[in-house]
Amino acid sequence: MADMETTPAGEETLEAKLEAMLEIEKFEPPEEFREDALLSDASVYEEAEGDWKGWWTAQAKELHWFKEPTEILDDSNPPFYRWFTDGKINASYNCLDRHVQAGNGDRVAFHWRGEEGEERDLTYADLHRDVQRFANALKDLGIGKGDIVGIYLPMIPEVVVAMLACARIGAPHNVVFGGFAADSVRERMEFSEAKALVTVDGARRKGKTAPIKQQVDDVMGDLETLEHIVVVQHTGADCEMHDGRDVWFHEVMDKADAECPAEELDAEHPLYVLYTSGSTAKPKGVVHTTGGYMTGVTSTHRYVFDLKPDRDVWWCSADVGWVTGHSYIVYGPMGNGATSVMYEGAPDYPHKGIWWELCERYGVTLFYTAPTAIRACMKWGVGHVNKHDLSKLRLLGTVGEPINPKAWLWYHMVVGGERCPIVDTWWQTETGAIMITPLPGIVATKPGSATRPFPGVAADVVDEREGKPVADGQGLLVLKRPWPAMLRTLYKEDERFVETYFSRFGKETYLVGDAARKDKDGYVWIIGRIDDVVNVSGHRLSTAEVESAIVSHQLVAEAAVIGQSDEDSGQAICAFVTLQGEAVEGSDELVEDIRAHVGVRIGKFARPKRIIWSDDLPKTRSGKIMRRLLRDIADGRALGDVTTLRDPDVMSQLEDKIKEEQAEG
Ligand code: PRX
Numbered sequence: 001m002a003d004m005e006t007t008p009a010g011e012e013t014l015e016a017k018l019e020a021m022l023e024i025e026k027f028e029p030p031e032e033f034r035e036d037a038l039l040s041d042a043s044v045y046e047e048a049e050g051d052w053k054g055w056w057t058a059q060a061k062e063l064h065w066f067k068e069p070t071e072i073l074d075d076s077n078p079p080f081y082r083w084f085t086d087g088k089i090n091a092s093y094n095c096l097d098r099h100v101q102a103g104n105g106d107r108v109a110f111h112w113r114g115e116e117g118e119e120r121d122l123t124y125a126d127l128h129r130d131v132q133r134f135a136n137a138l139k140d141l142g143i144g145k146g147d148i149v150g151i152y153l154p155m156i157p158e159v160v161v162a163m164l165a166c167a168r169i170g171a172p173h174n175v176v177f178g179g180f181a182a183d184s185v186r187e188r189m190e191f192s193e194a195k196a197l198v199t200v201d202g203a204r205r206k207g208k209t210a211p212i213k214q215q216v217d218d219v220m221g222d223l224e225t226l227e228h229i230v231v232v233q234h235t236g237a238d239c240e241m242h243d244g245r246d247v248w249f250h251e252v253m254d255k256a257d258a259e260c261p262a263e264e265l266d267a268e269h270p271l272y273v274l275y276t277s278g279s280t281a282k283p284k285g286v287v288h289t290t291g292g293y294m295t296g297v298t299s300t301h302r303y304v305f306d307l308k309p310d311r312d313v314w315w316c317s318a319d320v321g322w323v324t325g326h327s328y329i330v331y332g333p334m335g336n337g338a339t340s341v342m343y344e345g346a347p348d349y350p351h352k353g354i355w356w357e358l359c360e361r362y363g364v365t366l367f368y369t370a371p372t373a374i375r376a377c378m379k380w381g382v383g384h385v386n387k388h389d390l391s392k393l394r395l396l397g398t399v400g401e402p403i404n405p406k407a408w409l410w411y412h413m414v415v416g417g418e419r420c421p422i423v424d425t426w427w428q429t430e431t432g433a434i435m436i437t438p439l440p441g442i443v444a445t446k447p448g449s450a451t452r453p454f455p456g457v458a459a460d461v462v463d464e465r466e467g468k469p470v471a472d473g474q475g476l477l478v479l480k481r482p483w484p485a486m487l488r489t490l491y492k493e494d495e496r497f498v499e500t501y502f503s504r505f506g507k508e509t510y511l512v513g514d515a516a517r518k519d520k521d522g523y524v525w526i527i528g529r530i531d532d533v534v535n536v537s538g539h540r541l542s543t544a545e546v547e548s549a550i551v552s553h554q555l556v557a558e559a560a561v562i563g564q565s566d567e568d569s570g571q572a573i574c575a576f577v578t579l580q581g582e583a584v585e586g587s588d589e590l591v592e593d594i595r596a597h598v599g600v601r602i603g604k605f606a607r608p609k610r611i612i613w614s615d616d617l618p619k620t621r622s623g624k625i626m627r628r629l630l631r632d633i634a635d636g637r638a639l640g641d642v643t644t645l646r647d648p649d650v651m652s653q654l655e656d657k658i659k660e661e662q663a664e665g
Contacts (some may be wrong), residue, residue, distance in 0.1 A: 296485025
């Protein structure tokens with residue numbers, strides 16, 4: 001890395017080197033890394049396979065239990081599996097009290113950095129103090145075990161305090177990503193019947209302030225189940241406080257008692273609900289419980305990232321509002337007593353090298369991000385990276401979408417200085433924890449492959465029809481045995497849970513929803529979703545959700561949304577839109593208006609990149625939109641079978657249109 005220049009000539013040398021490296025099939029774990037790795041003997045795979053329940057039990061024993069479990073797995077009613085059923089545990093206790101008791105209270109849990117350069121170091125003792133107070137404040141508001149608490153906060157330390165305070169008293173949290181619009185927050189509060197919401201006066205983004213509380217007020221007014229709104233004062237943005245409903249975070253903290261012992265909860269007590277996108281417009285409330293989830297996230301965080309809590313500095317660049325943030329900013333790292341970096345801002349604010357500046361400043365050793373972010377950094381150029389000393393980095397990770405080999409190699413060379421192993425980790429909101437990944441001291445990596453299942457996990461690629469394993473080729477990814485961090489159900493929708501994941505191949509085989517390929521060495525290559533879910537920059541969206549937002553625009557009659565391959569974001573949203581009335585074509589202003597409308601209904605990240613006006617949409621005789629055909633024309637592929645269409649002419653008209661558009665550039 002050091003000899004790589006930042007001049008155009010340097011970029012050319014890099015380009016040539018990357019091209020040459022594309023020929024390399026496998027990267028063995030670096031010797032220096034292997035020598036010091038927590039796991040370096042491949043026998044761990046066979047041992048875990050021989051006694052997978054024993055393997056997970058050993059992982060569970062690393063946690064603190066008020067009462068150790070004696071029953072490991074209750075599989076009497078699949079797919080409703082229950083783990084460590086008679087154990088008593090608390091996630092907040094595991095993330096705080098036990099580290100303080102072990103004499104590590106002074107260890108920094110988070111080096112927090114604000115968008116404008118503010119810094120706050122929060123130790124485990126600091127958070128232990130704040131979490132107890134906020135847990136008491138919640139109790140003072142009448143929140144107790146089993147009540148759902150919504151959290152809609154930016155990347156500020158209070159988000160961790162709020163989550164762990166909920167966990168402490170057994171009130172499952174329902175965190176909504178700060179990039180979602182207030183409408184989406186309302187929907188999620190309504191579905192989960194949340195009793196309280198913790199939010200903020202305003203959120204900062206690239207130097208601007210969004211009036212969050214005001215936006216929340218606009219949509220939440222008549223939601224009767226929501227009794228309290230707790231507001232964190234962060235930016236000083238104007239907000240009205242409604243008597244009897246709204247309270248300031250700092251005021252309730254001041255009034256609350258200092259001590260709040262953690263509740264001794266059943267292992268299967270729900271820790272949180274997290275809404276994610278599925279095939280229909282209604283998001284799915286994925287439910288995770290306590291003992292199994294904590295077992296999954298702490299063990300994977302330790303072994304996949306080779307964490308040495310007393311030496312490492314960990315940084316997961318995700319937002320806490322996605323599952324990656326839940327598992328690998330909060331519960332995994334804090335359960336393991338790690339020191340982390342938390343950054344409020346965007347990767348290009350105040351400048352495009354901010355991530356690397358922070359890696360240098362805090363001495364980050366382990367870095368975890370999404371392929372989209374790596375591709376953005378590639379575009380911005382090596383100069384932003386090379387300005388900083390990244391010599392402390394010893395391992396890199398990726399998550400959220402397939403990584404193209406070139407981005408992998410760039411990450412390896414430019415960020416990792418060719419010495420850091422890369423772990424490409426595959427998992428989902430539903431799996432709770434990493435499922436397919438290399439163990440960095442053992443498994444040779446291949447750029448673009450998540451390699452093999454984590455010990456104890458039974459993942460396979462099967463054929464579509466019968467669900468038989470494919471030896472060397474493409475099929476559907478499935479998980480063939482329960483794992484501790486698995487989702488337990490969809491909130492208040494048991495039937496949808498069974499139907500979505502356990503109806504295709506029976507109640508003991510979890511259907512992932514991804515297509516994958518297995519190569520001759522048994523390595524898994526994730527191809528992408530098989531359902532109507534789009535992955536935009538690692539953000540999961542349902543095409544139906546975006547369609548329903550577009551159709552709610554007053555000038556739109558009908559819409560069909562597809563995910564189109566995109567160089568930057570992996571996939572981008574492309575919408576085919578039919579207007580009301582006679583007009584076939586809309587103006588450029590209308591394009592912007594529809595995009596803005598989607599931004600308000602779902603969130604800015606869901607805005608379509610491309611809108612194609614269409615007179616009609618390709619439908620089957622029963623009226624179902626054939627998205628497969630739309631994907632084909634949008635990507636410029638030859639069309640598949642069109643004979644089942646009600647009106648085959650629709651396709652040729654659309655094709656002409658796209659050609660015209662392309663000719664215009
Ligand atoms: O399609 C897979 C993709 O992201 C989906 C899960 O999305 P979500 O629940 O939002 O969780 C994302 C973060 C864990 C998967 O079904 N995906 C996730 N990780 C990878 C991936 N695709 C390829 N490679 C990965 N490493």
